[in-house]
Amino acid sequence: MHGVKRVRLTPEALAAKKLREQSKIKEYLALSDEVLSKKASKDWSREAFDLTTRILQVNPEFSAAWNYRRNILIRGIFPGSSATEINDLLTEELTMTTVALKSHPKVYWIWNHRRWCLENIPDGPGTEGEGVNGWRQTNWEREMFVVDKMLDADSRNFMAWDYRRYCLASMPVARPETAELTYTTRKIEANFSNFSAWHQRSKILSSLWASGKLEHSKSKEEEFKLVRNAMYTDPNDQSVWMYHRWLIGAGEDKELLEREIAIIQDLLDEQPDSKWCMESLVHYKRLLLQKHSSLLDAGSVTNDCRRLLSELRVIDPARRRRYDEIEKQL
Template structure:
């Protein structure tokens, strides 16, 4: 690269480097063979547990070893006191935390944390103090993970799981505030938008919300997502949330209002494929649900067809898809 001084490695240094790497590979393979041998012989000892730690330190994506580790712990737990079980579980959570800092999107690490949480025993006095502490700690951890990477969908999925499992449930309204804060700091956060859909649906189901109140809430959500669309019309996240709000059978006045708003954006962004995608789809919905004459419906279909034809030119990689979508305008 320009500006970087090249250094020549001597043959002796190159050979030393090769031998060092070869030594690491041989040591890893020997450790792997030892752990797999212990697994086959069902050697569920603390020594085997230590060996799995060494191997996972080198390769935390080795899901077979995570399974073996859980079997070892399950074998050890019956002979331990509840306090000792808690000690082992805390150690494993600490271990996986160190792995997640480097490998935040490895399924097997997140899965092992879930297993640890499910394995927390009840306190000897019959209370759930330990469980409460463990779950609250997880919520703090996942918030730190999302502060580091607000779009980590593994962390978002885990957050939903933790919230649903808390012994003392948090108000769903708190989660709405949390997702809104993440969205407003980064409108392209698809996971936050997705979590918001799940939270709203849970609230509506739990509170048996009336259709009028749902519609009022959606109007407020349209205001939020419109900010995202105007801020970055090229980002898909807001458009997907907008389509979720519209649904499959929207009130025609809401549909027409949103079509007008998107047309205003399209005037400012004439080459935005997401604008045209939305206008084509919503115009076809309008043709389907508007109480208009057959001639007016045909005009709307022709308008939608025009958007698809324009998309064929703007988004060449999906040309055939738009051509197929355009055929629906003839039905």
Template structure:
């Protein structure tokens, strides 16, 4: 199985028959490619070639040169839309048709960068035409992430839409800056809740965890600027303890999942949280609590599988090093870190060179 698609092993005779059958398609693809590349070189911008780019991109949506040519055709065909209302209307219709085409392509190829890139270009064209609908686009990406909630392209695009909804709020409330900031705060709080729901559905959703790291600093700042009464975001430590409690479930359920651990590292080391502790002792106590939790989870894994968990060992090493650094210990590696590195050398064959270098002090742990 490859990407949940079952591989079919063809016999030599079947391969030859398939090759013969595919020859006309291959010939057409090559001829169409040669023709459009030559047309691009000769700066031929007409509606016929525009239609042919649609044909070729349906065959190969990763052909970024043809996406570029498609944009050149649109730009050159309708470069006078500002002074011509009919041209403006026509271009708006064509761009909206392109958005429909892109949606059909994304359903088939949701992780092709060039499709997402062209969609952004289309939206900015609609901005120029005063015809963009960011709310509709937001609903669209919602539906797309329902189909594949871990697609990092989709999450990146979602942040792009939110940024533009924020810009729209500023324009709408250009006289009342605080009102604009309150709208932006609500957008970000809603996004925060969205990441929570996605994480609770799937603790392995790295994109949701990552999005959270972008949202939390922004929300904390917006709450402060707008003087909003929000208990969770009143103090960074409230968020820290809230998310440590949430992430605990993920650690117990999926200790082998790197997404959960990476978010834990961020929570324990980002200055937003570290600098919010009233005393160094309180911070050290929290680190020690997390180390105890990891030891407990690892013990459960040993009972279940008969060996240490790689994720637990790596995190134990990392957080132990953060703790030692906070205690201002010298650079010597303590016994627990040494023991964990020795275990990792046996358990994680692929990275044993790195662990050996850390054990010998060649590569720092932090």
């Protein structure tokens, strides 16, 4: 690490370190063998369950141990437990995996185990108005709090974003989509390069527009204002340009295309080496040629594309062949 002075170990210290590492490896392999042996013998005891806890604390990516743990719960522990006890057990599982996520926020198997826990919470009493789904709703609400904290720690954690979408789709009492839209606004304004937040926003808006819960044309104009602010703040951020392309769509609206082309050209005049400005201009001018060629000077637009592609080959030589292929399609 930068700024940290390296300590030179003596030969004796190196040898001691190596012995400690070998001892840990030996202990882990012995524990792994014991877990797999109990799994093979279909041991559904609490002792076997505790062994899975120990090994998963060392290696949370041990998928066979997670599967075995769930089998122990289903076949050995749940059958003799009341609904209240099962709910308490699964709550403890969620707590255990919350601790694991703090050190391993991008291990798929931890997130997967949380899904299983939530899906197996029994119906139970809740507060007035919640009915039999009280336990379920309480746990799902708590889960959204956990996801919020995970994304506060790392707003680009794609696994946390994927899990968030799963939670929103699965909650017994749905959370208003407008609330999620507000959440993505907050995340995007904190960091324009948060691709996952832009992607989540596109999903929410598509749903709101399709259901008629949000007026399409007015809200879309608000989105163009938001993305334009991001484009001018950081014209080299790919996330912003991908979202802009999503807003434009298939290019059926000629006036919209021409308006956005003019705005991007203004930005390119200020940032003459912006690869994404050039790429987007080529993309949108090609849409004009494909959808509206009879209503414009096609030769002039084609020449603009060729000129931009020529400049792109200079500033982005690694993608030269890609630009060659695009020019062949003009």
